[in-house]
Amino acid sequence: MTAQLDHHAERSADVLLRNARLLDPASGVDARADLLVRGGTIAAIGDRLDVPAGTQVVDATGLHALPAFVDPHVHLRTPGREGDETIATGTASAAAGGYCAVLAQPNTEPVTDSTEVLRALQSRARAEAVVPTGFLAAVTLGQRGDELAEFGMLAAAGAAGFTDDGLPIRDANVLRRALQLQQLHGLPIALHEEDPALSAGGVMHEGAVSAAVGVAGIPSISESTMVARDALIAGHEGGHIHIQHVSAAESVAAIEHARQGGVRITAEVSPHHLTLTDEAARGLDPNYKMNPPVRSDTDRAALIEGLRRGVIDFIATDHAPHSPAKKQLPFEDAPFGIIGLECAFSVLYTDLVLPGVLDLELVVRGLSAGADVFGIARPRLVVDEPANIALVDLDGAWTVGEHGYHSRSSNCPWHGRELRGRVVVTIAAGSIVHREPLHAAAGGTA
Amino acid sequence: MSIAELTTDDFRILLDRALQLQQADSDSRRPLRLDSLAGRAVITMFFEASTRTASSFQLAARRLGADVLHVAAEHSSVGKGESLQDTIQTLDAYDPAAIVVRHPRAGAVRDAARWSSAPVVNAGDGAHEHPTQALLDLTALRARLGEELAGLEVWIVGDVRHSRVARSGIQALQRAGCRVTVCGPPTLVPRGIEQMGCRVETSLARLGEADVVYALRMQHERMSGAYVPSLRDYAREFQITSTRLRPDQLVMHPGPVNRGVELAHDVVDAPQSLILEQVRAGLYARMAVLEHVTVGIDSEVLA
Numbered sequence: 001m002t003a004q005l006d007h008h009a010e011r012s013a014d015v016l017l018r019n020a021r022l023l024d025p026a027s028g029v030d031a032r033a034d035l036l037v038r039g040g041t042i043a044a045i046g047d048r049l050d051v052p053a054g055t056q057v058v059d060a061t062g063l064h065a066l067p068a069f070v071d072p073h074v075h076l077r078t079p080g081r082e083g084d085e086t087i088a089t090g091t092a093s094a095a096a097g098g099y100c101a102v103l104a105q106p107n108t109e110p111v112t113d114s115t116e117v118l119r120a121l122q123s124r125a126r127a128e129a130v131v132p133t134g135f136l137a138a139v140t141l142g143q144r145g146d147e148l149a150e151f152g153m154l155a156a157a158g159a160a161g162f163t164d165d166g167l168p169i170r171d172a173n174v175l176r177r178a179l180q181l182q183q184l185h186g187l188p189i190a191l192h193e194e195d196p197a198l199s200a201g202g203v204m205h206e207g208a209v210s211a212a213v214g215v216a217g218i219p220s221i222s223e224s225t226m227v228a229r230d231a232l233i234a235g236h237e238g239g240h241i242h243i244q245h246v247s248a249a250e251s252v253a254a255i256e257h258a259r260q261g262g263v264r265i266t267a268e269v270s271p272h273h274l275t276l277t278d279e280a281a282r283g284l285d286p287n288y289k290m291n292p293p294v295r296s297d298t299d300r301a302a303l304i305e306g307l308r309r310g311v312i313d314f315i316a317t318d319h320a321p322h323s324p325a326k327k328q329l330p331f332e333d334a335p336f337g338i339i340g341l342e343c344a345f346s347v348l349y350t351d352l353v354l355p356g357v358l359d360l361e362l363v364v365r366g367l368s369a370g371a372d373v374f375g376i377a378r379p380r381l382v383v384d385e386p387a388n389i390a391l392v393d394l395d396g397a398w399t400v401g402e403h404g405y406h407s408r409s410s411n412c413p414w415h416g417r418e419l420r421g422r423v424v425v426t427i428a429a430g431s432i433v434h435r436e437p438l439h440a441a442a443g444g445t446a
Numbered sequence: 447m448s449i450a451e452l453t454t455d456d457f458r459i460l461l462d463r464a465l466q467l468q469q470a471d472s473d474s475r476r477p478l479r480l481d482s483l484a485g486r487a488v489i490t491m492f493f494e495a496s497t498r499t500a501s502s503f504q505l506a507a508r509r510l511g512a513d514v515l516h517v518a519a520e521h522s523s524v525g526k527g528e529s530l531q532d533t534i535q536t537l538d539a540y541d542p543a544a545i546v547v548r549h550p551r552a553g554a555v556r557d558a559a560r561w562s563s564a565p566v567v568n569a570g571d572g573a574h575e576h577p578t579q580a581l582l583d584l585t586a587l588r589a590r591l592g593e594e595l596a597g598l599e600v601w602i603v604g605d606v607r608h609s610r611v612a613r614s615g616i617q618a619l620q621r622a623g624c625r626v627t628v629c630g631p632p633t634l635v636p637r638g639i640e641q642m643g644c645r646v647e648t649s650l651a652r653l654g655e656a657d658v659v660y661a662l663r664m665q666h667e668r669m670s671g672a673y674v675p676s677l678r679d680y681a682r683e684f685q686i687t688s689t690r691l692r693p694d695q696l697v698m699h700p701g702p703v704n705r706g707v708e709l710a711h712d713v714v715d716a717p718q719s720l721i722l723e724q725v726r727a728g729l730y731a732r733m734a735v736l737e738h739v740t741v742g743i744d745s746e747v748l749a
Contacts (some may be wrong), residue, residue: 075588119493206637212642214572331552331553332552
């Protein structure tokens with residue numbers, strides 16, 4: 001079953017990327033070549049391709065053409081919180097970050113727990129989404145954690161999967177029933193793992209930093225105990241659970257252990273958990289407040305290692321916009337969440353690839369591997385595939401937020417940082433959805 | 447704003463000024479009165495209840511010649527939902543010499559300072575810092591023991607987890623050269639606190655090593671979870687009693703004291719208790735801080 005994705009399709013692209021370095025590790029592509037897109041499809045890859053009439057030419061010398069990225073974990077705040085983000089602004093943010101598809105979480109107002117809400121969202125996506133957008137539906141009505149949502153009807157209406165993200169599923173029996181019914185639709189059940197009894201009142205990682213600044217902490221065991229519990233239930237029922245935003249070393253170990261035991265368990269990690277630790281929150285800036293929190297150096301190292309070894313399957317931003325009025329409160333009062341679509345690739349490239357911590361190939365894979373878990377066609381740099389391409393200037397520097405954000409919100413922990421790995425052009429579902437001047441410093445034309 | 451951000455020089459300057467003011471006041475026949483802030487206003491904006499700190503800051507401001515305005519949140523438009531930003535900007539519009547803020551949330555006073563052109567002084571932000579308390583504690587110790595505190599063994603006993611007094615104190619005492627041990631039930635001494643440089647004990651067995659025992663209040667209003675089964679269970683293990691102390695050990699407490707909980711009744715009033723001296727030192731420490739953030743400290747100025 002492939003997830004239903006909707007967007008407002010623009011003109012299909014006719015564009016030649018001249019002399020790009022193509023890099024699609026999952027398809028075994030790593031070569032300097034021209035890539036021709038015709039009518040939105042990759043028509044040819046080769047040397048010195050002819051330029052058909054009516055084709056734009058982009059001089060991609062020195063640039064990398066990557067399979068565009070897929071983010072199965074974004075918050076578009078629609079319906080109910082359009083002041084923080086809309087489908088239009090959130091997907092524009094995604095396009096600017098090199099993404100060709102996103103899946104939106106259902107913790108909206110009202111919650112996406114019925115076909116009525118789901119269909120309304122799909123209709124809005126057809127009207128305003130810049131990139132193909134799918135929607136997850138809730139596991140329980142209202143995400144209240146007791147009554148199951150109508151999985152069958154929602155699956156038939158094109159839900160991409162089920163999650164109560166933002167909240168854990170406290171009742172083990174509710175999860176168990178959901179996993180049993182999963183056999184009828186086969187869609188992933190994605191889990192926000194947190195034990196509210198252990199996380200109660202916590203606002204950052206429970207560790208030396210929270211001890212020093214005097215705020216309540218969220219211990220790693222809040223997450224790892226639930227991962228372990230849910231893995232055992234999934235194993236018992238033969239179901240597939242997907243662990244969202246893994247943050248703790250103990251969780252990585254629990255996932256690996258479960259998988260070795262044959263459990264169908266997948267996992268994602270965010271750019272912020274791969275690059276930040278609780279030290280970032282010592283200054284009590286709410287732009288470093290998220291749930292689950294960024295944790296210690298040991299946790300960060302375990303997450304990097306987990307991604308490297310494939311224990312963690314892909315990278316997802318958990319893009320969580322909050323307007324300044326809401327986010328700029330004292331740290332303990334501010335809502336959890338940060339945005340990340342626009343700078344995800346640049347953060348990963350600058351803070352992990354450039355220092356030699358992770359290979360570029362691994363990051364590139366990780367940014368679109370979420371497609372496989374959620375039944376979305378994987379972007380590939382292969383002839384006859386729809387064009388889903390992120391053209392990036394690895395050496396290109398830019399300052400996060402210097403021209404504002406495509407997102408309606410600006411709660412970005414990397415605000416003001418100079419990063420490398422600038423996304424120059426994004427082609428999604430065969431259309432150009434984002435374009436920057438090739439040479440940003442001079443403000444020149446493409 | 448915090449002990450953490452205070453430079454070494456400023457730390458020393460503030461402590462020396464506080465001690466100087468205290469000595470000048472005890473030397474002279476009439477209460478010390480300066481006019482450094484004559485014609486200026488000092489506003490104290492408290493979003494949390496306080497007896498000592500509020501009165502201490504207000505008296506300190508008056509002794510510097512300032513007009514004092516005290517705003518308590520429960521009597522202000524904060525009850526109408528006015529934001530911290532708007533509250534501070536409103537008060538700042540009066541062009542005060544300084545705004546003193548106490549807030550129940552960590553980091554909130556630094557947030558408030560962003561919206562104020564007048565200097566903002568931290569009178570306590572959540573469980574994070576209470577820098578003037580630490581300064582007055584050191585002043586009281588120096589007044590009693592002499593200016594040099596290096597090598598002093600200080601035990602901080604009680605609910606460290608929820609204590610801004612402890613967090614500022616741990617840092618300030620260490621900067622003054624003291625060795626700090628924190629002690630309390632494991633539920634109330636957060637893991638990782640030793641990375642602030644202090645030792646951790648979970649019983650009073652070695653209390654005899656301390657020169658100074660600093661007791662913290664068992665804080666009802668901060669403890670929404672059950673951290674100790676009962677106060678008497680806590681007192682049995684951790685109450686500072688005269689039998690647990692030698693007469694040469696000093697006892698301190700930031701106040702208000704829960705008599706019979708963290709301190710036995712007779713200990714509160716004993717000669718070894720510095721509690722009232724701490725209160726007195728508070729006036730001078732806060733005068734020094736208000737001078738420092740406004741007109742600057744001039745050790746020549748004593749009247």
